[in-house]
Amino acid sequence: MAVILITGGARSGKSRRAEALARSFPGQPPIYIATAEALDAEMAARIAAHRARRGTGWIEREAPLDLVAALVASDGGGARLVDCLTLWLSNLMHAERDWEREVGELAAALPRLTSPVIFVTNEVGLGIVPDNALARSYRDAAGIMNQTIADVADKVEFVVAGLPMKLK
Structure with missing residues (x-):
């Protein structure tokens, strides 16, 4: 198994x-595990573009909130691609769920899984400091989440201009 x-x-x-x-x-x-929800036309178009680019041959699952359950349910199948953790975090925060507990549960579950898991996440803290408390809270939470998952991951890559750089 690889994370x-x-x-x-x-x-x-x-x-x-x-x-x-x-x-x-x-x-x-x-298996493509999507955390995005098509809540408006623009997001629906983004989701459609992702599906078109991927093409056929994927099993699709949606997990805007219950990511650990989706990973457990799909374990033993093909490699899972979770796209993306930062949308999942946003969903958790919007639903007023305890994101720190859920990120901890995700990190704890990963070593027990048998099929590979690939996570996509955004590095949101590289720009200017956000001008409002909610945006700063999200930026901080995303940084903590990314560090937590990177700590248990077997491999971490940073992608710039389509080029992956190995970090771990």
Whole structure:
């Protein structure tokens, strides 16, 4: 089993890299676990573009909140691609769930899984300090979440301009 974390900025090529890695594992078809929800037309278009780019051959699951349950339910199948952790975090915060507990539960569950898991996440703390408390809280939470998952990951990559750099 492998846990891989792919991080980087917006439109850096993270998802393409993660998709290629998920397809590279032998055996059963890869499983795409989506954390995004099509709550408006713009997001629906983004989701459709991701699906079109991936093409066929993927098993799709949606897990906007219950990510650990989706990973446990899909274990024993193909490699899982979770796209993305920062949307999952946003969903948790919006639902007023205890994101720190849920991130801890995710980190604790990963060593018990048998099928590979590839996570996509955004590095949101590389820019200017946000001007409002909610945005600063989200930035801080994303940094903590990314550190927590990176700590248990077997491999961590940072993607810039479509080019992966090995961090771990």
